[in-house]
Amino acid sequence: MANRGNRRAKIVGTDIEIDITEKKDIVIESHDDDHGHDDNHHKETFITKYIFSIDHKMISKQYLITGLIMGIVGIAMSLLFRLQLAWPEESFGIFDVLLGKWATDGVMDPNVYLALVTIHGTIMVFFVLTAGLSGTFSNLLIPLQIGARDMASGFLNMISYWLFFISSALMIASLFVEAGPAAAGWTIYPPLSALPQAQPGSAAGMTLWLVSMAFFIASSLLAALNYIVTVLNLRTKGMTMTRLPLTVWAFLVTAIIGVVSFPVLLSAALLLIMDRSFGTSFFLSDIFIQGEVLHYQGGSPVLFEHLFWFLGHPEVYIVLLPALGIASEVIATNARKPIFGYRAMVGSILAIAFLSTIVWGHHMFVTGMNPFLGSVFTFTTLLIAIPSAVKAFNYITTIWKGNIQFNPAMLFAIGLVSTFITGGLTGIILGDSALDINLHDTYFVVAHFHLVMGISALYGLFAGVYHWYPRMFGRMMNKTLGYVHFWITAISAYGVFFPMHFIGMAGLPRRYYTNTNFPYFDDVANINVIITLFALLAGAAQIIFLYNFISSMYYGKKAEQNPWKSTTLEWTAPIKHIHGNWPGKIPHVFRWAYDYSKPGSKEDFVPQNVPLKKGEKELQH
Amino acid sequence: MTILLVLTSLILISIAVWQLTKILELSKPADYDDSEIASDKDNDMQGKLMFLFLIFIYALTIFSFYQWGDVMLPESASVHGENYDNLLWFSFAVIFFVQTITQALLHYFAFKYRGNKKRKALFFADSTFLEGVWTIIPTIALAGLILYGLFTWVDIMTIEENDDALVVELYAQQFNWKARYAGEDGVLGDANVRFLQDFGGKNLVGIDPTDRNGDDDIVVQELHLPVNREVVFRIRSQDVLHSAFMPHFRAQMNAVPGMINQFAFIPNVTTEEIRLRPEIVEKVRKINKIRFDKSEDLVASGDFPLDPYEFDFLLLCNKICGASHYNMQMKIVVETEEEFNRWLDDQPTFKEFVQ
Ligand code: HEM
Ligand SMILES: [Cu+2]
Ligand SMILES: [Cu+2]
Numbered sequence: 001m002a003n004r005g006n007r008r009a010k011i012v013g014t015d016i017e018i019d020i021t022e023k024k025d026i027v028i029e030s031h032d033d034d035h036g037h038d039d040n041h042h043k044e045t046f047i048t049k050y051i052f053s054i055d056h057k058m059i060s061k062q063y064l065i066t067g068l069i070m071g072i073v074g075i076a077m078s079l080l081f082r083l084q085l086a087w088p089e090e091s092f093g094i095f096d097v098l099l100g101k102w103a104t105d106g107v108m109d110p111n112v113y114l115a116l117v118t119i120h121g122t123i124m125v126f127f128v129l130t131a132g133l134s135g136t137f138s139n140l141l142i143p144l145q146i147g148a149r150d151m152a153s154g155f156l157n158m159i160s161y162w163l164f165f166i167s168s169a170l171m172i173a174s175l176f177v178e179a180g181p182a183a184a185g186w187t188i189y190p191p192l193s194a195l196p197q198a199q200p201g202s203a204a205g206m207t208l209w210l211v212s213m214a215f216f217i218a219s220s221l222l223a224a225l226n227y228i229v230t231v232l233n234l235r236t237k238g239m240t241m242t243r244l245p246l247t248v249w250a251f252l253v254t255a256i257i258g259v260v261s262f263p264v265l266l267s268a269a270l271l272l273i274m275d276r277s278f279g280t281s282f283f284l285s286d287i288f289i290q291g292e293v294l295h296y297q298g299g300s301p302v303l304f305e306h307l308f309w310f311l312g313h314p315e316v317y318i319v320l321l322p323a324l325g326i327a328s329e330v331i332a333t334n335a336r337k338p339i340f341g342y343r344a345m346v347g348s349i350l351a352i353a354f355l356s357t358i359v360w361g362h363h364m365f366v367t368g369m370n371p372f373l374g375s376v377f378t379f380t381t382l383l384i385a386i387p388s389a390v391k392a393f394n395y396i397t398t399i400w401k402g403n404i405q406f407n408p409a410m411l412f413a414i415g416l417v418s419t420f421i422t423g424g425l426t427g428i429i430l431g432d433s434a435l436d437i438n439l440h441d442t443y444f445v446v447a448h449f450h451l452v453m454g455i456s457a458l459y460g461l462f463a464g465v466y467h468w469y470p471r472m473f474g475r476m477m478n479k480t481l482g483y484v485h486f487w488i489t490a491i492s493a494y495g496v497f498f499p500m501h502f503i504g505m506a507g508l509p510r511r512y513y514t515n516t517n518f519p520y521f522d523d524v525a526n527i528n529v530i531i532t533l534f535a536l537l538a539g540a541a542q543i544i545f546l547y548n549f550i551s552s553m554y555y556g557k558k559a560e561q562n563p564w565k566s567t568t569l570e571w572t573a574p575i576k577h578i579h580g581n582w583p584g585k586i587p588h589v590f591r592w593a594y595d596y597s598k599p600g601s602k603e604d605f606v607p608q609n610v611p612l613k614k615g616e617k618e619l620q621h
Numbered sequence: 622m623t624i625l626l627v628l629t630s631l632i633l634i635s636i637a638v639w640q641l642t643k644i645l646e647l648s649k650p651a652d653y654d655d656s657e658i659a660s661d662k663d664n665d666m667q668g669k670l671m672f673l674f675l676i677f678i679y680a681l682t683i684f685s686f687y688q689w690g691d692v693m694l695p696e697s698a699s700v701h702g703e704n705y706d707n708l709l710w711f712s713f714a715v716i717f718f719v720q721t722i723t724q725a726l727l728h729y730f731a732f733k734y735r736g737n738k739k740r741k742a743l744f745f746a747d748s749t750f751l752e753g754v755w756t757i758i759p760t761i762a763l764a765g766l767i768l769y770g771l772f773t774w775v776d777i778m779t780i781e782e783n784d785d786a787l788v789v790e791l792y793a794q795q796f797n798w799k800a801r802y803a804g805e806d807g808v809l810g811d812a813n814v815r816f817l818q819d820f821g822g823k824n825l826v827g828i829d830p831t832d833r834n835g836d837d838d839i840v841v842q843e844l845h846l847p848v849n850r851e852v853v854f855r856i857r858s859q860d861v862l863h864s865a866f867m868p869h870f871r872a873q874m875n876a877v878p879g880m881i882n883q884f885a886f887i888p889n890v891t892t893e894e895i896r897l898r899p900e901i902v903e904k905v906r907k908i909n910k911i912r913f914d915k916s917e918d919l920v921a922s923g924d925f926p927l928d929p930y931e932f933d934f935l936l937l938c939n940k941i942c943g944a945s946h947y948n949m950q951m952k953i954v955v956e957t958e959e960e961f962n963r964w965l966d967d968q969p970t971f972k973e974f975v976q
Contacts, residue, residue, distance in 0.1 A: 527689060
């Protein structure tokens with residue numbers, strides 16, 4: 001019990017190494033004294049184990065389940081407004097039931113349409129794909145893959161989950177306020193979002209939205225700091241930065257981007273709260289509304305757009321990088337090949353992270369921003385396509401001459417690469433300021449960002465769940481249901497978003513409650529019907545997933561230690577979850593994470609904790 | 622009714638799929654390998670499906686272009702529109718090419734290298750040469766696109782105001798557009814929301830009554846433009862963000878309260894002329910057929926039929942602005958210089974209007 005392996009920590013930026021073995025041991029020892037290593041004789045109460053847990057594995061499950069529940073709400077909303085778009089102003093029983101007074105006689109109210117797209121966007125981007133995806137897998141994998149007993153601060157980790165929980169609860173609560181939830185679009189541009197006179201959703205609904213997001217930002221900042229410190233300080237012996245699995249690299253860089261950009265959103269939200277409640281004029285000027293001249297002078301809505309997108313664009317990568325990290329891991333494991341170009345992959349993650357903070361202006365080409373500035377942002381935006389292309393090519397080369405095991409996770413990972421390419425390429429069109437003039441805010445944009453960010457990251461989430469489910473729940477998910485889930489989802493995702501390019505090119509603006517109020521767009525009505533049918537099909541496919549997810553927890557086949565024959569450390573920890581992850585010593589690391597099918601070894605994988613054989617060379621990666 | 626049918630059939634399909642997998646599972650032979658890890662048989666099957674999926678992507682692309690190619694990019698009606706379209710098609714050609722190749726490689730490799738017990742993967746971890754190639758090729762391609770794009774952008778956005786350019790203010794409010802012409806003197810009078818309530822609300826766009834330049838300004842609800850003459854728009858909003866989107870002219874600029882934004886273009890075809898173009902004739906025919914079919918249903922249930930459609934250029938609102946955002950548009954009429962002048966002469970000036 002005493003031996004925990006040598007734990008040395010380097011103080012960042014110096015050469016001083018301190019031995020933290022002792023201190024760490026005290027913390028863990030006190031656990032161990034309570035209940036030893038095999039957790040059969042837990043004295044933990046239900047509350048400390050399942051609710052206010054400080055164990056990263058439990059917190060990861062909490063993130064996942066909360067994220068999935070929010071995902072159900074978000075996707076259900078998209079189905080509601082898709083019904084409205086396909087059969088505008090038609091009466092639906094389901095609207096009557098779910099929307100109540102906001103759908104008199106089952107006909108959706110225009111304000112509610114806007115509220116639904118707003119909350120759908122917010123939930124999917126922040127709650128599902130930021131917290132749900134990165135929260136789940138950063139928590140699960142960072143300590144397990146770097147060989148740490150837990151996060152640097154389990155307590156902070158618990159706090160960040162509960163802040164996220166409060167934030168989710170507030171967002172859901174905002175659906176029930178009298179005047180309706182926020183409805184200014186997930187980008188909440190003022191003045192629309194600032195003035196209750198402009199739309200009912202900008203009253204109490206918007207207040208709750210802002211407060212909820214403030215909690216969300218606090219949560220993600222605490223979480224991110226924790227991830228960064230953990231990765232930098234708690235790596236096991238031998239786990240150099242260049243031996244880190246790409247998942248961990250992705251989580252680390254994601255956390256750094258979050259720390260850089262989320263505070264800016266927080267300040268935007270705070271200034272907006274000031275304008276809304278305390279009469280300041282940061283974002284407002286010269287406004288006449290509802291027969292009244294307002295007192296605001298001198299502010300600028302464009303300033304808000306700058307602040308918002310300074311987070312908003314990096315947010316795309318906060319969502320995407322963890323998904324790409326997961327894909328790297330899943331593709332290498334299932335192709336039984338090393339990830340191609342490890343150094344280039346790390347390099348492109350870093351390049352993407354850096355560039356992602358200087359491209360936000362591509363959301364603002366037609367706001368009245370100086371055209372020269374537009375040129376600069378076009379330049380930086382198209383630059384970011386280079387590291388993205390490198391990543392795509394490296395994935396393709398990784399599966400070339402592989403021995404591909406088509407586990408469900410692998411299908412989703414390949415699906416991710418496919419939608420990442422399809423969606424990424426249209427980014428080259430939208431990033432070109434000249435071309436954006438006619439495509440900005442049309443369905444072409446909706447098609448683009450859903451494919452490149454929404455669907456790709458969602459596939460990353462699914463790949464992660466299928467791949468690490470045995471690690472999380474000790475059981476296997478049903479593969480047949482996994483296959484069915486993937487193929488229906490894959491077909492309907494293209495079915496939903498591919499046609500949107502065409503209606504967008506036709507000039508159809510997004511956030512329109514109906515497209516048949518004037519005849520010009522009558523000829524795209526049938527496309528909208530097709531999209532909605534695919535959306536319903538996609539929604540139905542997710543029921544298969546939920547069923548599989550829940551039933552496998554109880555009836556799934558018991559997982560073996562290392563079902564996918566993977567090299568990373570998380571598969572060396574016992575299936576049964578214990579505090580501190582490994583009962584005895586933490587394994588040491590002797591090689592990188594991608595020794596798959598290495599010539600000279602009997603098995604087609606060599607785990608990271610296996611020492612190099614005599615004469616074996618570690619790859620000069 | 623049809624909706625209900627579609628919905629039920631969708632639900633039934635999903636139930637069927639679900640049940641089918643259940644049956645498949647139940648009907649496994651006794652020696653069935655019930656591992657949840659992909660077997661050689663799974664790999665074979667899923668690898669082939671990957672190949673089919675590639676065909677699906679191609680088929681969907683071809684189908685979409687074939688079926689909806691006609692709605693895709695409306696006829697261009699401005700001088701820079703042609704440059705815009707060229708740039709767009711060029712960029713599309715590039716990404717289309719890359720899309721076709723990369724999807725093929727991805728799915729074909731997935732199919733070709735589907736695993737089995739006997740295969741051994743190639744240990745291939747790095748190649749500076751290959752990585753160099755696919756860093757340099759995108760860099761060159763993107764450099765080309767950036768340069769081409771930026772030339773077009775600068776060309777579109779540079780407004781050289783020559784003397785005979787027509788200056789028009791576009792004025793946005795929840796939920797309609799107004800336009801203001803400068804009148805005889807060619808100068809728009811100063812304006813601010815503070816003046817909106819003057820003259821019992823008749824000061825529609827808030828012209829400053831003390832600025833004499835505003836006296837002969839003309840405020841209208843329908844935008845008329847003379848063909849082949851540069852139009853410089855000054856874009857304002859009185860309440861929230863809106864966006865002046867004129868897809869036929871490849872023109873868009875946000876309307877921001879507290880700011881005056883600008884955009885300029887030269888319309889190069891009149892409404893009359895464009896209505897005769899075969900693409901437009903075809904579009905109108907198609908829409909009228911749809912409206913006619915709908916009208917039959919409406920009449921059958923005792924409602925009024927829909928009006929037939931006639932093509933017009935539109936100014937759409939393209940920035941979420943509240944409940945009626947979807948219904949905030951203004952008709953644009955492009956006409957000859959004489960017709961335009963005649964029309965303008967018929968409109969009351971600001972001074973006449975507020976009296
Ligand atoms: C069944 C799947 C989905 C469907 C059918 C769907 C459909 C739509 C549609 C039609 C819009 C409204 C466009 C508009 O009028 O502006 C929209 C907005 C949006 N969706 Fe989705 N979506 C789905 C999943 C997702 C996912 C997975 C994400 C995650 C990133 C996502 C993120 C967003 C965002 C950010 C918006 C913008 C909201 C806004 O316009 O304010 N969606 N979605
Ligand atoms: Cu962006
Ligand atoms: Cu508007």
